[in-house]
Amino acid sequence: MTDLLIGLASIVATITIFGLASMIYKKYPISILLPILTSVLTIVSLLLLLQIPYETYMIGGKWLDHLLGPAVVALAYPLYKQWQLLRAYMLPIMMGVFMGSIIGVSSGIALTNWLSFTEEILYSIASKSVTTPVSMEVTTTIGGVPSLAAIFVIIAGITGATLGKVIFSKSKLTNKIATGVGMGTASHAIGTARIMRDGELEGAVSSVAMTISAIIVATFTPFLVQVLL
Amino acid sequence: MKIVHILLNIVVIYIFYWTGVKLQQILNLFIPGSVIGMIFCFLFLHFNIIKPSWVEAGARLLISYMPLLFIPVTAGIINYLGFFAGKGMVLIAIIVISTVLVMISSGHIVQYIMHRKETNND
Incomplete structure (x- = not known):
């Protein structure tokens, strides 16, 4: 009974905070006010302030968590709608995703190695550009810490969601297929959720990119780790 | 209904x-x-x-509502605040740099190939 009440309270709180954060973002659409960022910061601050353990919050949080999988499945719909265009540009999409995935893994490994972090951390950061389950799996295979990998994945996702728009305009990326590939390859589903709001085409491209990138990263990371170290 | x-x-x-x-x-x-x-x-x-x-x-x-669904997992960062307060801060910088690199490189590869294709067709 108490669990049910705690669960409901954390769901209601999360939805309310997200609703308010979305309203603020609608009024002031600047990157650092992105709802996911402000909502998470608010919730983390509240939990710390009220001394509520994360595990208690997750009694309700896990219900929202359970819908994440189906939400990823739902990306099949925009994919289906945009298929004609996607098929026409499959070659550039594939090339972009492939190169981007390799650059993501290599740059993560190289920078962490250069700043002499432990191998454990290096293995956990390697697959940060792909969706959490894949990244945790890859991390386990090569000998990193899966829970740390999950956090790195989230940071990569938030980076893309908040900075994506600025980066695209500063680096003169105007083509919708190009921005979709950039977002999906770098920031998986968190980035895809963000770019879907700009348009269905870039959203669909981003879904394709995050899927292909997950496959490439899972396949090549163990190899890249060997070559680069 | x-x-x-x-x-x-x-x-x-x-x-x-x-x-x-x-x-x-x-x-x-x-x-x-x-x-x-x-x-x-x-x-x-x-x-x-x-x-x-x-x-x-x-x-x-x-x-x-996908961004909403990501909030609970993301709040899990609360258990790692100590880690990121120290040397871990540098890791955030590494991830940001690497992510931006991926966005720019993959996007530009696509834009370049598509542009070349279009000019070739003319």
């Missing part, structure tokens, strides 16, 4: 999700169940095995 329709859509989506998860477990695949479910749902739509109206409204709803 509309709510019932959306709920039924979500049930259909959930079946694809569940199938994906089961397949992943049985075949021990490295691709997550949700992504396998997405591929299946796409194939079923593409080959007209299911009608778009069976998933459309539910899919739109789930996608538009």
Whole structure:
């Protein structure tokens, strides 16, 4: 009974905070006010302030968590709608995703190695550009810490969601297929959720990119780790 | 009535999700169940095995609330605040740099190839 009440309270709180954060973002659409960022910061601050353990919050949080999988499945719909265009540009999409995935893994490994972090951390950061389950799996295979990998994945996702728009305009990326590939390859589903709001085409491209990138990263990371170290 | 329709859509989506998860477990695949479910749902739509109206409204709803669904997992960062307060801060910088590199490089590769293709066609 108490669990049910705690669960409901954390769901209601999360939805309310997200609703308010979305309203603020609608009024002031600047990157650092992105709802996911402000909502998470608010919730983390509240939990710390009220001394509520994360595990208690997750009694309700896990219900929202359970819908994440189906939400990823739902990306099949925009994919289906945009298929004609996607098929026409499959070659550039594939090339972009492939190169981007390799650059993501290599740059993560190289920078962490250069700043002499432990191998454990290096293995956990390697697959940060792909969706959490894949990244945790890859991390386990090569000998990193899966829970740390999950956090790195989230940071990569938030980076893309908040900075994506600025980066695209500063680096003169105007083509919708190009921005979709950039977002999906770098920031998986968190980035895809963000770019879907700009348009269905870039959203669909981003879904394709995050899927292909997950496959490439899972396949090549163990190899890249060997070559680069 | 509309709510019932959306709920039924979500049930259909959930079946694809569940199938994906089961397949992943049985075949021990490295691709997550949700992504396998997405591929299946796409194939079923593409080959007209299911009608778009069976998933459309539910899919739109789930996608538009996707950022909300990421909040609980992301708040898990609370258990690592100590780690990121120290040397871990540098790791955040590394991830940001690497992520920006990926966005710019992959995007520009696509834009370059598409542009070249278009000029060649002229």
